Amino acid sequence: MAKHLNYSRISGLMHRQIIPGPKIILVSSILVLLAIAGIFLSQKAAMHTAKDVPGWSWILGGVTISIDAGHGGVDPGAVGVNKTLEKDVNLQVSKRLQLLFTQAGSKVVMLREQDQDFGTSLSLLQRKREDLAYRIQTAMESQAKIYLSIHANSFSDQRQHGPQVFYHPESEGGKLLAESIQQSLNKVGTKKREAKANQSYFILKNTDMVAVTIEVGFLSNPEEEKRLNESAYQQQLAMAIFEGVGNYLAKEQPVAAAD
Numbered sequence: 001m002a003k004h005l006n007y008s009r010i011s012g013l014m015h016r017q018i019i020p021g022p023k024i025i026l027v028s029s030i031l032v033l034l035a036i037a038g039i040f041l042s043q044k045a046a047m048h049t050a051k052d053v054p055g056w057s058w059i060l061g062g063v064t065i066s067i068d069a070g071h072g073g074v075d076p077g078a079v080g081v082n083k084t085l086e087k088d089v090n091l092q093v094s095k096r097l098q099l100l101f102t103q104a105g106s107k108v109v110m111l112r113e114q115d116q117d118f119g120t121s122l123s124l125l126q127r128k129r130e131d132l133a134y135r136i137q138t139a140m141e142s143q144a145k146i147y148l149s150i151h152a153n154s155f156s157d158q159r160q161h162g163p164q165v166f167y168h169p170e171s172e173g174g175k176l177l178a179e180s181i182q183q184s185l186n187k188v189g190t191k192k193r194e195a196k197a198n199q200s201y202f203i204l205k206n207t208d209m210v211a212v213t214i215e216v217g218f219l220s221n222p223e224e225e226k227r228l229n230e231s232a233y234q235q236q237l238a239m240a241i242f243e244g245v246g247n248y249l250a251k252e253q254p255v256a257a258a259d
């Protein structure tokens, strides 16, 4: 069943008085909306950001997005064949996402914005536990609707490549979000893959948010490692993730549900 659009979330942009009735009211409402969107976009264009923000992005206005750049500080994550550190790629892609969502009017909660971890213990294992606990707690407190955990993959077989999105098997929303992001990533990634359920992502089980883990590519593949360091490719990945989230939300809250 289609849910009604939550007008309060996008009150700044949405014309509130869409009353079911004569077509003329609906049509003029749409015209008003387009005019507002036009002003909005022309302002964006003046700031040289319009190319980054698709026309439907207003659906993201007011939505809280939690972005977790995996690893950091003492924990480098995976190390690429040519020594790229996963924590750096994760943060670079996450910051691009932060900008895209912020431009679209979302409230973005970044779990880290620099090279750091959130553990204090000397034991690395204990420190990792503290770090994860902090991230989960902060994400929960953010009351985000969407939680994006950004990682990069590594595998013994260097031939493996391509971005892949994971969700917890018990989360229907997570599955839909993961499939939506995967679909967008498949347009820009080095290989088409399928979103996959995975129990082992600790962080996804401990949250009520619609949560996914995005592995942006394989640092164990030399070609992909090189691309993951390129700002243009990082931006393409961020745009695809952004688009995937937008498409998911658009399906979840159909605007045209004039019933």
Ligand SMILES: [Zn+2]
Binding pocket: 070, 071, 077, 078, 086, 151, 152
């Ligand atoms: Zn990782």
